[in-house]
Amino acid sequence: MATYTSPSTDSSYASRAALWIGRILLAAAALLLIAHTLIYIHYAIGLMRFPFDYDQGEGFELVDTVMFSHGDWPYRSNEVYPFYASNYPPLFHLILVPFVWVFGPAYWYGRLMGFLGTLITASAIGYAVHREGRHRLIAIFSALAFLASNYIYHVGPLFRQHLFMVMFETVAVVVLARVTDRADRKWPRRTMIAGLALLICAGYTKQLAAATVAAVFVFLFLRNPRRAVAWAVPFAGVAGAIFLFINVSTHGEWWTNIIAANVNTFMPQQALDLFRQWWRLHWALVIMAGLFALYELYFARLSLYTIWWAAAIADSALSGKWGAGDSYFATAIAATCILSGIFAARTLRGMWNPADNPISRRLRVLWNRAGTRTVWIRAAALIAVPALYVIYGLSVIHMPTEGRFFGSLSDALNLTSSYGDRYAFYDSAGWVPGYATIGHVPSQTDINNGWRIVDILCASDKPAMSEEAGFSLQADRDVITNPTQLKNLYENDLYDPTNLVNAIRAHDFSVLIFRAQFYPPPVLDAAYEAYYPSEVIVMNGFNYEIWRPGPSQPERDATAAALADLAPGEEITQPISLEPDAAATWITHMLSRQHWERSESAPAANCTAQHYTRDNETLAVEVCPAGDGAELTFGAVATPE
Amino acid sequence: MRDIFRDDFTFTKRHLGVMLCAAGPVLIAAMLAAEWLDADSGGFGLVQRLGVVLGAAALVLGLSLIPLGNQPA
Numbered sequence: 001m002a003t004y005t006s007p008s009t010d011s012s013y014a015s016r017a018a019l020w021i022g023r024i025l026l027a028a029a030a031l032l033l034i035a036h037t038l039i040y041i042h043y044a045i046g047l048m049r050f051p052f053d054y055d056q057g058e059g060f061e062l063v064d065t066v067m068f069s070h071g072d073w074p075y076r077s078n079e080v081y082p083f084y085a086s087n088y089p090p091l092f093h094l095i096l097v098p099f100v101w102v103f104g105p106a107y108w109y110g111r112l113m114g115f116l117g118t119l120i121t122a123s124a125i126g127y128a129v130h131r132e133g134r135h136r137l138i139a140i141f142s143a144l145a146f147l148a149s150n151y152i153y154h155v156g157p158l159f160r161q162h163l164f165m166v167m168f169e170t171v172a173v174v175v176l177a178r179v180t181d182r183a184d185r186k187w188p189r190r191t192m193i194a195g196l197a198l199l200i201c202a203g204y205t206k207q208l209a210a211a212t213v214a215a216v217f218v219f220l221f222l223r224n225p226r227r228a229v230a231w232a233v234p235f236a237g238v239a240g241a242i243f244l245f246i247n248v249s250t251h252g253e254w255w256t257n258i259i260a261a262n263v264n265t266f267m268p269q270q271a272l273d274l275f276r277q278w279w280r281l282h283w284a285l286v287i288m289a290g291l292f293a294l295y296e297l298y299f300a301r302l303s304l305y306t307i308w309w310a311a312a313i314a315d316s317a318l319s320g321k322w323g324a325g326d327s328y329f330a331t332a333i334a335a336t337c338i339l340s341g342i343f344a345a346r347t348l349r350g351m352w353n354p355a356d357n358p359i360s361r362r363l364r365v366l367w368n369r370a371g372t373r374t375v376w377i378r379a380a381a382l383i384a385v386p387a388l389y390v391i392y393g394l395s396v397i398h399m400p401t402e403g404r405f406f407g408s409l410s411d412a413l414n415l416t417s418s419y420g421d422r423y424a425f426y427d428s429a430g431w432v433p434g435y436a437t438i439g440h441v442p443s444q445t446d447i448n449n450g451w452r453i454v455d456i457l458c459a460s461d462k463p464a465m466s467e468e469a470g471f472s473l474q475a476d477r478d479v480i481t482n483p484t485q486l487k488n489l490y491e492n493d494l495y496d497p498t499n500l501v502n503a504i505r506a507h508d509f510s511v512l513i514f515r516a517q518f519y520p521p522p523v524l525d526a527a528y529e530a531y532y533p534s535e536v537i538v539m540n541g542f543n544y545e546i547w548r549p550g551p552s553q554p555e556r557d558a559t560a561a562a563l564a565d566l567a568p569g570e571e572i573t574q575p576i577s578l579e580p581d582a583a584a585t586w587i588t589h590m591l592s593r594q595h596w597e598r599s600e601s602a603p604a605a606n607c608t609a610q611h612y613t614r615d616n617e618t619l620a621v622e623v624c625p626a627g628d629g630a631e632l633t634f635g636a637v638a639t640p641e
Numbered sequence: 642m643r644d645i646f647r648d649d650f651t652f653t654k655r656h657l658g659v660m661l662c663a664a665g666p667v668l669i670a671a672m673l674a675a676e677w678l679d680a681d682s683g684g685f686g687l688v689q690r691l692g693v694v695l696g697a698a699a700l701v702l703g704l705s706l707i708p709l710g711n712q713p714a
Contacts, residue, residue: 185649222714226646268687301713357709
């Protein structure tokens with residue numbers, strides 16, 4: 001199985017034992033990494049069968065794709081109906097446009113493309129490690145280690161462009177890594193064009209690729225500044241021309257939605273917590289990668305892989321932005337897998353050849369003084385390298401905890417769901433702010449509950465304002481708003497919500513569907529005033545609140561005036577156009593906004609009597625049927641002195 | 642300086658060391674200057690502390706690279 005060379009023929013019994021222990025550990029690491037890959041495939045297939053948003057934001061990427069399929073830009077004003085714009089570059093969505101033409105709007109092809117992207121990234125990692133280390137098994141381990149990461153597992157098979165960007169970045173780096181190595185010092189033109197084109201693809205898939213672009217040009221500049229500048233100029237020209245073309249075509253909305261809207265609040269503690277979590281899960285690989293980087297820094301030339309690794313880790317600090325998270329480490333994980341793989345392969349094959357310099361000479365003297373025998377070092381490496389892959393495989397364990405196979409397996413391993421009853425999934429990562437609470441495979445109940453929400457949308461011809469696009473897409477209604485985009489723009493003083501607020505107050509939407517309420521405060525205020533929470537439907541462990549229209553604006557104003565004028569002992573009656581049950585729910589919601597708490601309720605004949613308290617005040621409300629609607633009778637209960 | 646655009650020019654470990662030695666104190670100074678310019682920000686924060694650590698690390702790395710001389714970076 002392994003291709004590494006055994007210790008020299010005069011090796012001792014101990015080194016032969018090390019060889020066998022190493023082989024056993026290699027087999028254990030292979031089993032673990034293959035198991036992780038199978039779980040990843042199981043998860044990917046499960047997600048492709050799920051017809052709604054699994055991770056918040058997937059549906060908006062599908063909306064972008066649908067808009068491109070109609071020849072429209074998704075970079076538009078958020079202040080006019082349907083109050084929607086995208087904050088992502090176009091490439092991932094453009095690639096998926098033919099699928100929309102053939103299959104219509106659906107999630108499976110975006111998830112399939114994301115999943116295939118991770119397989120291509122893994123293959124590129126394996127290829128790079130094999131090219132630099134000539135060790136087939138370690139190359140395969142490096143590829144599978146990428147897929148085994150909790151972070152990659154999370155995001156890989158989603159309808160999200162992030163890991164498609166990582167794919168372009170990784171392939172670009174692998175293509176360009178040896179471009180400066182020719183004996184005649186020339187940089188092959190075709191290789192350069194291919195690598196730089198892939199970098200442009202990465203940048204136009206997601207803006208975060210800027211760090212990889214910087215890493216590539218730092219590498220080229222260190223090798224030869226003149227040629228680096230000569231290539232940087234046309235590269236910047238092409239990238240800039242595309243940018244200008246889109247910006248002019250969208251009348252500046254590209255800049256507003258792609259650049260300005262992404263200036264979010266930075267939370268250093270979130271970044272720090274995610275770095276700690278990343279280290280706790282990946283330290284076995286990061287140590288090998290770090291040692292390789294130090295080796296290149298002091299005893300060899302810095303490769304593109306090492307510069308990319310450092311840049312990617314630094315770029316991961318952006319995970320502290322509001323709305324960012326663990327996926328921001330994906331590039332760093334890909335680079336870590338390459339560096340650790342090269343380190344492991346060279347260690348097992350004894351391929352180290354440090355340059356002769358003052359530091360290496362001093363180390364050699366210390367080495368000789370310590371009397372260290374090479375055979376012992378080789379024996380230790382034979383055990384340590386596979387042991388690190390075993391430790392990594394155990395550190396990143398994640399798996400479903402229910403189902404015929406996974407239920408029995410998790411019982412046998414004594415693993416229970418990390419999310420309690422919310423959903424059945426064990427995740428060794430634990431949780432820190434910014435870490436996505438996903439990873440389980442949606443159940444048939446989740447699918448059925450999604451269709452229940454779609455049925456609610458289908459009951460009206462009006463569009464719904466939903467925090468996720470999937471329900472509107474399935475109900476064939478307009479997708480209204482991209483909530484986080486509105487929030488980001490609002491916080492940067494780039495969005496005036498007046499039109500949307502007026503539409504909400506006028507009940508232009510059949511229902512509102514909330515999951516996290518990531519809207520600008522004025523939009524939420526209007527929603528709280530004009531709609532009320534009617535029911536909660538659970539899907540994927542998240543509560544989807546269905547908010548229905550309350551009474552009309554004049555009725556709301558009249559009710560507010562009646563309450564303001566109410567004197568102790570007095571009764572005021574106010575008719576409203578909601579059925580009695582809905583009226584009772586609405587008035588409780590409305591009063592809760594004014595800090596009234598419901599204390600008791602009692603049915604009385606056809607009516608419902610409810611009492612509310614606030615500080616030392618008590619308010620009695622009777623809800624009775626009246627024609628097609630209801631009648632509310634308010635009475636301020638006098639408080640004894 | 643003009644040599645930098647020679648066709649066979651490449652950066653050495655010494656060049657890299659000098660650049661890191663220059664970048665480290667600049668980073669530390671920037672972190673301290675941020676505190677001086679915005680004294681009401683609530684103290685020397687996490688980002689600033691991290692910046693100082695990175696600046697110091699760059700300085701140490703830079704100093705250790707300078708003795709490696711003309712070996713290519």
